Amino acid sequence: MLLDKELPKIRTLPSCTCLSILSISAAFKPLIEFYIPGGSIKYYQNVLDYNDRMVTIRDVAKKMNISITTVSRAMDGYADVARDTRELVIRTAHEMGYTPNRAARQLRRQRAETIGYILPTEKPQFTDAFHSEFIAGLGDMAAESNFDLLVSAAAPESVAEQSLYERWVQGRKVDGIVLNRIRLHDWRIQYLSEQKIPFVSLERSLLPVEFIGIEADANQGFLELMAYLIHQGHRRIAYIGAAPQLKIEMDRYNSYLAGLKAAGILPDPVIITHANLTPEGGYLAAERLLRLENVPTAMVCVNDLTAIGAMHAANESGLQVGRDIVITGFDGISDSAHTQPPLTTLDQPVYKIAHQLAGMLLALINGQPLVEQQVKIEPKLIFRKSTGG
Amino acid sequence: MLLDKELPKIRTLPSCTCLSILSISAAFKPLIEFYIPGGSIKYYQNVLDYNDRMVTIRDVAKKMNISITTVSRAMDGYADVARDTRELVIRTAHEMGYTPNRAARQLRRQRAETIGYILPTEKPQFTDAFHSEFIAGLGDMAAESNFDLLVSAAAPESVAEQSLYERWVQGRKVDGIVLNRIRLHDWRIQYLSEQKIPFVSLERSLLPVEFIGIEADANQGFLELMAYLIHQGHRRIAYIGAAPQLKIEMDRYNSYLAGLKAAGILPDPVIITHANLTPEGGYLAAERLLRLENVPTAMVCVNDLTAIGAMHAANESGLQVGRDIVITGFDGISDSAHTQPPLTTLDQPVYKIAHQLAGMLLALINGQPLVEQQVKIEPKLIFRKSTGG
């Protein structure tokens, strides 16, 4: 089957990012049988018949007349290979198109070379641009260190979520985990701490556990936003939040309250409401608000998707957003620029945040010292038409 | 280091989906050194100190007093294990929390157990909901067969794209590939055919290569859509398409022309324009159209994102979409329900399409017979406010 193989052509291999979906459940593969005319049964194995074999470390070693050990160490950058040897090895490997076999390496190293992230959503159809950007950021950084990023989805506080984390941790599917949408008393943080598996998080919890990660400081921007609205003359400002046990909800809600307080406005529980971070949720919440006797003149939403839903509801009620009512978001997802009217929002550099977060996690995994354990980021206020002006 | 380990608790393992990002470039890991007081140097290896070892096939075999062979075959569903043995093995494995080690399996099988998909975009920040759903669909199906899905991004017809496909194919990163956004004369199809690596595609090319995949039939829906617009009285219907070498562009454009023809309307090249499937592109194209002397009264867009951008432009020109001008999309992404006004579109079940596509690819990879090689799907017309009504 193997022909005299031609070596792959020389090519540069720019680093790249790849998403990969994998299943964790045990593999019970269906049996495939072949009924041979003679009557015997064979197991069909593999149809692929590529035209050449993979280039292995042995091929490189043989070509250079050195041992595979040396090749391996040279490639991995160990100090105990002669400078010349290393350079030659790397060049030759490159020319031959050799890439270390990932499976073999993982098997030997007993590391997954993978970091994990579990989307806090019901379905894997994550239509929130926040998630896409977040994943892209994580993935790119992981790729830079030749790590995989494993992503799955599970509803927050569900049984599925718990068993997913357990499987990833206990089954060594991942060497570290990125957390997002932290809850105030988050079992995940406690669990991962106990299991002594490296993790980082966007937002901290209230648990007395050392926080390593990034925190977006909603306060400053929110105060500015509220001040702006109040300066415009708004006194009846509604709030559409998320589940109260979320850290972001607590932060943003508190900032909302602080904004009111700064202007001497008493919060009205009637126009303080909670949705679920989706357009659908925002739509329903806004609909309710708009049916009130004393309709609010502004709606401050906990994220952009909620705001998009709220705008939908407002429009349906015949209100022109930006003129009859004012709506704001939070996140700065790219869609927010193309809503009608474009959405005023607090812009977070989601991609960059995720990128840095993954970097911190990788440092943790590799036992490297972290320059900053706790990073703070200030979202930037972007004024668009949804708040008039 | 290893303590007397407690066996993991019993738990059910529902199948799950995971995205994983991985880098393909050769791994030149930075050297990490340890300066020990004595003066010697040690190589830092692994910080993790989990509390127990992984459960291997040997553990299961030992516990049951049978050979690992039997365990392996029972787990894989081979026919030559006694029914009782198999059941006992599976139950025991389950109880012990045993999951076959993926790396070892891949190494031995010489298969990546991975299918690949390269996003036809510049950046990995895929903000198009179409992509998210497509990926989710692929991933879920892959997961069902315990396959990974490798995802990366490269601009169509770029050098990066070509080298990415080459690396995946030649380096055996994937066992099969899913293609999307087919070009009329698509080098990928020719290349993958030559390399004899299994692949499936959404849309076919014009190349004389056997087509295995799914094709969305734009024609019927588009004709209905055009008929509807014309029935509403529209005579000047603009078209905002994509790059002309795309198969979807050809199909949808032809359907647009057919729709005009059916009503005896001559196409006007001035209001036939091309964008790039993004909101930004749609915005720019629509802006140009709206500056014409003889402004079109309707804009038919090649996809939802283009339509969203077009709506943005129309709104900025002071036009009320649905009343002053009519705009339509294609895809039925979830955002399209929350635009202002909600978008009339041709809805494709993207998730389901991707799911089925991956299923076909897996069958191909496993040498299983395909029930249907060529599947046709008819997008459903969804009328919303963007076309009045």
Add this chain to the structure above:
DNA sequence: TTGTAGGCGTTATCAA
């Protein structure tokens, strides 16, 4: 129907 043994490609240990 079950068990034995060899090897997939890599890295780590130890000796040279």
Add this chain to the structure above:
DNA sequence: TTGATAACGCCTACAA
């Protein structure tokens, strides 16, 4: 500074 060798966990040809 280098090389021989033994695992890592799994699958499978072959023998029993």
